Amino acid sequence: MGLYETLISRTSVRNFSSAPISKEIITKIINAGHHAATARNIQPWLFVVVTDAVRRKAIKDMCPNNGPYIEFAPVCVCVFCENVTYYLEDGSAATQNILNAAHSFGLGAVWVAGDKKDYADKIREYLKVPNNYKLVSLIPIGYPSEKVKPTEKKPLEEKLFWEEYSK
Numbered sequence: 001m002g003l004y005e006t007l008i009s010r011t012s013v014r015n016f017s018s019a020p021i022s023k024e025i026i027t028k029i030i031n032a033g034h035h036a037a038t039a040r041n042i043q044p045w046l047f048v049v050v051t052d053a054v055r056r057k058a059i060k061d062m063c064p065n066n067g068p069y070i071e072f073a074p075v076c077v078c079v080f081c082e083n084v085t086y087y088l089e090d091g092s093a094a095t096q097n098i099l100n101a102a103h104s105f106g107l108g109a110v111w112v113a114g115d116k117k118d119y120a121d122k123i124r125e126y127l128k129v130p131n132n133y134k135l136v137s138l139i140p141i142g143y144p145s146e147k148v149k150p151t152e153k154k155p156l157e158e159k160l161f162w163e164e165y166s167k
């Protein structure tokens with residue numbers, strides 16, 4: 001699959017098989033996050049990869065409504081950024097790269113909210129990340145347990161304007 005096809009066929013996956021993912025693939029996926037654009041090239045992120053089932057359940061118990069799938073996906077990538085001016089943009093760019101890279105390896109993933117959530121600091125503390133870092137996202141990743149219907153998108157014509165906006 002070429003890059004463009006990867007980008008336009010990615011969709012959120014929330015049901016996973018328990019099949020493990022090799023460390024090599026996980027590392028490549030994280031490396032894609034690490035190559036995201038970042039304001040002034042600060043690269044304020046750090047990525048905590050959680051594979052241990054007890055830890056994944058503990059994280060899921062802190063955000064049961066947003067991320068129930070974290071318990072069942074074999075991997076949860078936790079994206080943190082140092083609290084710099086553009087931490088949220090930088091961490092979001094890394095998160096999207098990770099979602100796309102996972103998809104390119106035939107894996108499924110979903111962006112679970114981190115920033116602005118009341119559980120963000122609890123999860124940060126649980127993972128022993130220093131308090132000058134913010135949790136941007138949690139990304140459960142695994143092989144999809146079923147075929148996922150792509151999420152419907154609004155027509156591009158409603159969103160695309162040439163030269164200037166018009167109603």
Ligand SMILES: Cc1cc2nc3c(=O)[nH]c(=O)nc-3n(C[C@H](O)[C@H](O)[C@H](O)COP(=O)(O)O)c2cc1C
Nearest residue numbers: 010011012013014066067110111112113114150151
């Ligand atoms: C900032 C952000 C926060 C999100 N938080 C959650 C979440 O907490 N739980 C969840 O299941 N999906 C979450 N999502 C995934 C969206 O629901 C999903 O991307 C959206 O429905 C579009 O579907 P698609 O990813 O298949 O294109 C989040 C996505 C973004 C960008």
